[in-house]
Amino acid sequence: MEMLLSRARAILSTTPARWQSLTETIPVDLLTRPPLPGEWPAAACLQHLLDTERRVFPVRVRALLAGQDFPGFNPATDGSHADDQTPAELAAAFARARAESLALLEQVTDQDLTRTARHSQLGLMSLAEVLHGWVAHDLNHTIQAERALMQPFIAGSGALRFRFKDHDVGAPTA
Secondary structure, eight states: OTTHHHHHHHHHHHHHHHHHHHHHHSOHHHHTOOSSTTSOOHHHHHHHHHHHHHHTHHHHHHHHHHTOOBOOOOHHHHOOOOTTSOHHHHHHHHHHHHHHHHHHHHTOOGGGGGOEEEETTTEEEEHHHHHHHHHHHHHHHHHHHHHHHHHHHHHTOGGGGGGGTTTOTTOOOO
16 A cells, blocks of 8 residues: 555646646547537546546545545536536646645555545545545546547548447447
8 A cells, every 4th residue: 555645646646737738739629529429528527527626535535534424426416517618727727626636645644544434325435445546536537538539530430440349439239
């Protein structure tokens, strides 16, 4: 566990720059295009990461450090919508929020990782488990966004489409 903090900080510190690069260079119509009806476009993934940066992971870290239980989070009911913000504005807000979170993580010690508290739906969790979940969540939704961005290119790849079957959400089924 002694490397968990440094590895988590390293990975979490890369996400804002990735999003800023994506939102500064990729056209808004691609960032907001759903890969399939009901699936999240890249911009929605970013909005969700911003929501969880403000309302979930740092809140859980603070609760665990204080020995307090913490509530669950349902993106469908607790999340927000970015209708009034551009993807670039979302990325900037995310970068600011993540900087605050990284400052919080600088206060966490290896000894703190064994602290536990109760999640309202999942039961007893350690700070180490929350930190693992935070990093995995970060990467998961960034990959989900990149997969959404891939879809129009996969669909247009003709005979090469089979090469992208692991990422093709609209692949014809046999």
